[in-house]
Amino acid sequence: MKRTPIPVSIRFAASRRVAARASAVLLALCACVAAPVAWAHGDVTPQAVDTSALPKLGEQWRAENPFRGNETAVKIGTSAYNQNCARCHGLEAISGGMAPDLRKLDGECATMKDAGRRAACVKEIDDFYSSTVRAGRSRNGAVYMPPFEGVMSQEAVWSIKAYLETRREKPF
Numbered sequence: 001m002k003r004t005p006i007p008v009s010i011r012f013a014a015s016r017r018v019a020a021r022a023s024a025v026l027l028a029l030c031a032c033v034a035a036p037v038a039w040a041h042g043d044v045t046p047q048a049v050d051t052s053a054l055p056k057l058g059e060q061w062r063a064e065n066p067f068r069g070n071e072t073a074v075k076i077g078t079s080a081y082n083q084n085c086a087r088c089h090g091l092e093a094i095s096g097g098m099a100p101d102l103r104k105l106d107g108e109c110a111t112m113k114d115a116g117r118r119a120a121c122v123k124e125i126d127d128f129y130s131s132t133v134r135a136g137r138s139r140n141g142a143v144y145m146p147p148f149e150g151v152m153s154q155e156a157v158w159s160i161k162a163y164l165e166t167r168r169e170k171p172f
């Protein structure tokens, strides 16, 4: 069975000072765990993204970004990113440390010399990207990132990826 550190502090709880310190630690822990939940409230109303200038993709999610290098998509993705992702992932995709830096998303692919392997790597990251954005990220009941499935269209999600590819830390 996994041992938790809590019984240890209870053992020492005979001393009032230690007990007070333990509860301060507990309070700090609670604040820490509660923080991601707070992000899911307040100014999180997803902003509508107008993708009417792009071809419709239908219901089926693509395994790979159909808008890679599409300039219209990049433009739409820039504004969609700023309105829906930047408050956590940073303006211009430069993370302030609160959430992963999305300029590095497919950074490992950049180092691949073989074009075929690199394309396969980017495709894999596309899939990881779209499933993460659709499902969001939650752990132990805390929402780190809200799900965008049903909130943002597939066209908008891939436009954001097309934009992020213009922000790569290591351009291809």
Ligand code: HEC
Pocket (backbone or CB within 6 Å): 039, 040, 081, 084, 085, 086, 087, 088, 089, 098, 099, 100, 102, 105, 128, 129, 132, 133, 137, 144, 145, 146, 148, 160
């Ligand atoms: C409320 C804050 C928040 C918003 C809004 C948000 N994210 Fe996130 N995102 C996070 C956090 C925090 C993580 C890391 C979660 C974890 O630790 O599991 C993350 C993880 C990710 C990942 C996985 C990165 C990796 O390397 O594992 C991707 C991709 C991503 N977000 C894309 C987006 C996109 C695109 C948007 C906008 C449509 C967005 N996020 C909106 C907070 C947010």
